[in-house]
Amino acid sequence: MITEIPPRGDFVHPAVFYASDEEYLDLLVPFVKDGVALGHPVAAAVPGDRLRLLRDALGDVTDEVLLLDMEVEGRNPGRIIPAVLRRFADRHSGKHVRIIGEPIWAGRSEVEYPACAQHEALINLAFAGRDVTIACPYDVTALDEHVLTDALATHPLVWETGRHYDSDHYAPDAVVSRYNLSLDTAATAATLEVATTADLRGARRFATDQGQHLGLSADRAADLALITTELVVNSLRHGGGACVVSVWQDGAHLVCTVRDAGYLADPLAGRRPAPPTQEGGRGLLMINQLADLVRVHTTPLGTTTHAFLRIDA
Template sequence: MRSSPPGAEPFVHPALFYRGDDEYLSALVPFLAEGLEQGGPVAVAVPGRKLELLRAALGGAADSVFMLDMSEAGRNPGRIIPGVLRAFADKHRDTHVRIIGEPIWPGRSRTEYPACAQHEALINEAFTGRDVTILCPYDKDGLDEVALADARATHPVLWESGAEAVSEAYAPDVVVSRYNEPLNSPADAARFLVDKVTLLPAMRRFVGAGAVRHGLSRDRAADLALIATELVTNSLLHTPSARAELRLWRDGDHVTCQVRDDGHVSDPMAGRLPRTSSQPGGRGLLMVNHLADLVRIHTTPSGTTVQALCRI
């Protein structure tokens, strides 16, 4: 299978459909080995068990591959592009880069999945024109038909059973739109309305204390208070009414902070691209994605809801 069709867009984003460990290794090990033989930078970000499979199969060559456990580094899909993929690729702009990234695996929750599918769709925009190949494995035995169909819509190239094909279902913008789903909060969620900057200190105390009561450590509660501050400040500065409604609650093993305002996030890449010191602004959502274990956004011209979850 080719890593890049000749004369085409230099960025290549295949989905690999596999069954079992043997198919997984038979496709990925040669892909990695070829990259190493060519002397290019190679990275792998897959869930822990798969990472160990690849490490063992590569033997000594594994020392030349940058490896990350995607279940940790990519727990929040919103930080995979800036914190994993671009963080590696941007260090090697003068040569072809190969990355294996597996952001969707059996065990991802229904709450996480919409953000995962949007992430896969947005990779295409984040890397257009870059000399990079990002190969995304999909477990045909462990994932449902929705996830497999979405993979065909978010990847322009499909690898399966040793063959390569162009995806006739490729429609990443449709996937981004489909998972722009309304987000709700429980009726008994604690509520704080912020309509002026002077209320921010009280809001931070409200979130920090509430997060601790719900079971977060003090350090993670402080992180959630910082997340809330970034989101609410953005509402105060960039929305028509300059106000935000914050809600806080616990759902299972997560504490959720929700901020709702009447603004509109028109750029789906907001918070997903690295920023340089010469680029003003744009760091609020990037920081939120970095700190939270999951971020979900629902946005329309009449308003936006952001939910940031921290695991207890």
């Protein structure tokens, strides 16, 4: 038994440090089985190899746990809170919910990692006061030291084999700020200035043409058109009334970048599910759902949003 049952309304968010498959299972299988025994809804969203390991170890309770491949569901860290964590927790309001979420693994790229770190920090804001435990495993043998240091800043608790303790370095706001990083747009990027809604159709056509030129499939080119539309509309409404759209290739990804003069003050924008009765306000949510990665850099001088789509997907 790793942790006591949290009191009602007490959000629990530990970093789970493990150094082997055995430690992984010793830390997480009791967490899952205790939850099932207590009638807590339980989900696990972890990378594919960890998913197979966990499934095999859960035995007769496997069918009572929602198991998700984080490499699929959470490829874009910006979709994890609304489409994985909140979706499961909101479905079981009124009960304490247990979730294992492993969004950071050794295969994550340097471009993805800042979005991952911000995601881990923002979980605390998104679930403050909720009756939920979200345990986040970290492989201490495979991840860089700075990743583990960041984990201590984004999680108020740490679980290790045989003990759990408070983190002395908990500072999630500092992590959100530290990874609010700019990305250079390629010098070869095609660009288009958009000044009014009358230019919206041209912006969609521009993005689609560039996407097809760079090798996007027809379906993903259609997704790119939707992403571009929502980013441009958001900029025209909230970003100073004009924007610049750029499309370029970064390795295996097409990147659609929209730059405007606005400031994105809400760090959970695009990560907070919209109530069914709400009109509008779903554009950034949809962008996070469609893109393989979203990186945002925002300051009082302007905001730049980069949406990545794998060209070979």
